Amino acid sequence: MPVFIFIFRQPFYAYDSANYYIFDDGRISIEDPKSFRQESGAELLEQKIFSAENHLSRIFLDAKIKKPVVAVLSLYADEKLLIRNNSFLFEKGQEIYWEFQPIRDSKNKKYTLEIKIPKNYRNMILFPFYAVKDGENHGALSINGEVSMDKALKVELVSEVGDPLEKIDLFDKKVMLNKPAFVRFIIYPAYIFFLLLFIMALRYALAFILNEKSDV
Amino acid sequence: MKEWLITNKIYILFLAFALIKGVIWILIIPPFLFPDEPAHFAYTQYIVEEKNLPKNDGKLSPHLLSKSEELEEAINLIKNDYKIWSMDPINLKIGESPNIPENFPSYSRKVNAENYKNAAAVYPPLYYAFEAIPYVIGYNLDIFHRVYLMRFFSLIFLLITLIFAHKIAFFISNDKVFSFTVAAVISLIPALNIISFGTINNDAALIALGQIMFYYLIRLLHSRNITAKEIIKGGALLGAVLLTKTQAVFFVPLTMGVFIYNGVKYGKLPHKLTGLIILFLTAGIAALPFFAPPILAYFSGSSEEIFYSLRNENFKMEQNALILLANDIVRRMAVFNTFWAEFLHTFASFRLYGEIAAGLLSVFALLGLTFAFVKFKGKELNHWLLFCLLSILPLEFLYTLLYFKNALINNYYQFPGQGRYYYILITPIIILFVFGLQNFFSLLKIPPRFIYAGLLFLFLLFHNLAFINLAPY
Numbered sequence: 280m281p282v283f284i285f286i287f288r289q290p291f292y293a294y295d296s297a298n299y300y301i302f303d304d305g306r307i308s309i310e311d312p313k314s315f316r317q318e319s320g321a322e323l324l325e326q327k328i329f330s331a332e333n334h335l336s337r338i339f340l341d342a343k344i345k346k347p348v349v350a351v352l353s354l355y356a357d358e359k360l361l362i363r364n365n366s367f368l369f370e371k372g373q374e375i376y377w378e379f380q381p382i383r384d385s386k387n388k389k390y391t392l393e394i395k396i397p398k399n400y401r402n403m404i405l406f407p408f409y410a411v412k413d414g415e416n417h418g419a420l421s422i423n424g425e426v427s428m429d430k431a432l433k434v435e436l437v438s439e440v441g442d443p444l445e446k447i448d449l450f451d452k453k454v455m456l457n458k459p460a461f462v463r464f465i466i467y468p469a470y471i472f473f474l475l476l477f478i479m480a481l482r483y484a485l486a487f488i489l490n491e492k493s494d495v
Numbered sequence: 496m497k498e499w500l501i502t503n504k505i506y507i508l509f510l511a512f513a514l515i516k517g518v519i520w521i522l523i524i525p526p527f528l529f530p531d532e533p534a535h536f537a538y539t540q541y542i543v544e545e546k547n548l549p550k551n552d553g554k555l556s557p558h559l560l561s562k563s564e565e566l567e568e569a570i571n572l573i574k575n576d577y578k579i580w581s582m583d584p585i586n587l588k589i590g591e592s593p594n595i596p597e598n599f600p601s602y603s604r605k606v607n608a609e610n611y612k613n614a615a616a617v618y619p620p621l622y623y624a625f626e627a628i629p630y631v632i633g634y635n636l637d638i639f640h641r642v643y644l645m646r647f648f649s650l651i652f653l654l655i656t657l658i659f660a661h662k663i664a665f666f667i668s669n670d671k672v673f674s675f676t677v678a679a680v681i682s683l684i685p686a687l688n689i690i691s692f693g694t695i696n697n698d699a700a701l702i703a704l705g706q707i708m709f710y711y712l713i714r715l716l717h718s719r720n721i722t723a724k725e726i727i728k729g730g731a732l733l734g735a736v737l738l739t740k741t742q743a744v745f746f747v748p749l750t751m752g753v754f755i756y757n758g759v760k761y762g763k764l765p766h767k768l769t770g771l772i773i774l775f776l777t778a779g780i781a782a783l784p785f786f787a788p789p790i791l792a793y794f795s796g797s798s799e800e801i802f803y804s805l806r807n808e809n810f811k812m813e814q815n816a817l818i819l820l821a822n823d824i825v826r827r828m829a830v831f832n833t834f835w836a837e838f839l840h841t842f843a844s845f846r847l848y849g850e851i852a853a854g855l856l857s858v859f860a861l862l863g864l865t866f867a868f869v870k871f872k873g874k875e876l877n878h879w880l881l882f883c884l885l886s887i888l889p890l891e892f893l894y895t896l897l898y899f900k901n902a903l904i905n906n907y908y909q910f911p912g913q914g915r916y917y918y919i920l921i922t923p924i925i926i927l928f929v930f931g932l933q934n935f936f937s938l939l940k941i942p943p944r945f946i947y948a949g950l951l952f953l954f955l956l957f958h959n960l961a962f963i964n965l966a967p968y
Contacts, residue, residue, distance in 0.1 A: 458522070473515045
């Protein structure tokens with residue numbers, strides 16, 4: 280039953296861009312993760328993002344909220360086609376996290392993430408702007424309508440894994456992650472042995488419990 | 496031999512199942528996933544490499560750990576793939592599967608003893624001395640192989656726990672099926688499998704030796720004659736359990752209570768009090784040199800700095816009686832939740848159902864217990880159940896005392912927020928739970944065996960949900 284739930288019902292997520300800032304044509308790593316400046320005062324931010332997987336469904340945005348702040352987050356497909364939109368009240372210290380209805384065919388698509396902060400709230404939120412190598416080729420970030428060539432917001436995209444086979448594949452990869460060779464070698468045989476013993480133990484345990492004489 | 500195997504095949508099968516289940520958990524949980532594991536590993540490494548016990552210097556924090564170069568590099572290798580201090584999803588792209596190098600380079604294992612920091616070093620050393628055995632056996636292997644070897648050793652404590660859980664339940668009930676159900680439920684509780692026995696953690700020794708100590712006390716409770724051999728055995732046991740973790744101190748008043756009750760009920764009180772003093776002296780000789788510093792730190796507050804460093808300023812509260820008491824109730828709800836339903840978290844809806852099921856069953860169990868105390872008034876069974884219930888009181892008193900002390904003096908409201916802190920008394924708690932349910936449903940004319948089978952299915956579901964939940968993280 281838990282296996283069935285996992286494969287067919289449970290939402291399962293994979294990061295598709297953690298620790299990277301993905302622009303039009305692939306990954307651009309940060310020059311130096313520590314070389315960022317925290318700035319406030321922005322009312323309108325437009326950050327180009329690129330989804331490497333289908334079912335894009337969550338966005339994490341690095342920001343520091345000093346006082347409760349209202350913000351409107353919008354996601355545009357190419358040519359300013361609004362596809363997702365929501366307004367938020369973020370509390371002090373809260374993480375900027377936006378979960379939305381998964382975008383089914385988001386793989387290898389470009390989007391623009393727009394963040395609108397009302398004027399009277401703009402000084403209550405600090406955005407860390409990270410130095411990037413080649414923002415000039417893509418117009419990666421625009422602040423208050425002005426294109427900025429050398430910086431980017433830290434955005435992490437998360438995709439929901441929808442396809443059962445893809446989910447099983449990712450499950451396998453995650454189970455094997457960071458395991459020494461001998462563990463990788465025995466993990467599935469041990470699991471098969473566990474399943475066999477599970478069935479036997481359940482059968483005998485039920486017989487033992489339900490049998491009046493309890494002498495199975 | 497063959498006859499013995501046939502008679503006991505259900506128990507052999509059960510222990511084999513528990514063992515392979517433990518192995519599966521150990522293999523699935525990535526090395527150093529849980530925040531405690533590097534600290535517990537570092538303690539053992541210090542004992543073997545420095546041939547001494549680690550001693551903290553200055554203020555502590557769970558985020559500050561004096562690591563050997565080897566441990567530092569191992570954590571560096573994996574820290575980009577998941578967040579060490581949280582259970583958030585791993586940063587893994589579909590199609591990728593990073594691996595640990597087959598022969599992880601041999602880095603230095605030495606630790607600087609000066610300005611040493613390790614949150615685990617506030618504990619007594621018995622568990623770590625035991626874990627030094629697999630560390631030494633795998634001395635020529637890389638750190639990851641040693642971590643898995645050490646985890647496998649924890650399974651010995653799991654088996655001890657289950658065997659003594661069954662012995663305690665059988666001693667009380669004289670019912671094989673009831674005892675089997677109690678041991679089966681214990682073996683399937685998610686957090687017990689994952690944190691206590693699935694990783695390197697001194698909880699494993701605390702729980703196992705705690706069950707042995709409880710078995711000793713319950714046998715002694717109505718024993719008319721307490722022999723010198725039993726007193727020495729009790730002293731050695733108490734000493735051993737005190738050497739596992741500071742929380743074991745609650746066994747001191749519990750043991751005292753058992754001796755006084757026995758002396759009052761069956762006579763020879765002065766003799767039995769002398770026996771108690773000898774028992775404490777034996778335990779003291781075994782444990783005091785290692786146990787005294789941790790327990791003094793536990794009550795004086797210096798070890799509490801570990802917890803204060805986690806204090807979130809947003810949680811600061813006004814000190815007034817209503818908030819203090821309300822938070823005490825909220826704290827208990829959190830403890831209850833983590834006791835049963837920890838690690839069902841990504842199954843948001845199922846976790847809720849699990850919590851509701853555990854909550855409802857606990858209410859039914861309480862009602863059933865109340866009914867049983869009336870129904871069996873004056874009967875022997877009631878004495879045992881009452882002892883199970885009363886044995887929880889000193890532990891609860893200890894944690895409540897620490898909560899109020901921290902809240903009133905330090906404005907820290909979150910100690911101790913984990914259900915696993917009660918696993919030291921897991922057997923009496925589950926005995927009361929199963930017995931209460933059995934009596935509650937007997938009012939509805941449902942035979943106990945159906946309740947046992949239902950509990951088996953429910954906890955199998957909990958266990959397997961936790962497994963499928965945690966396995967990919």
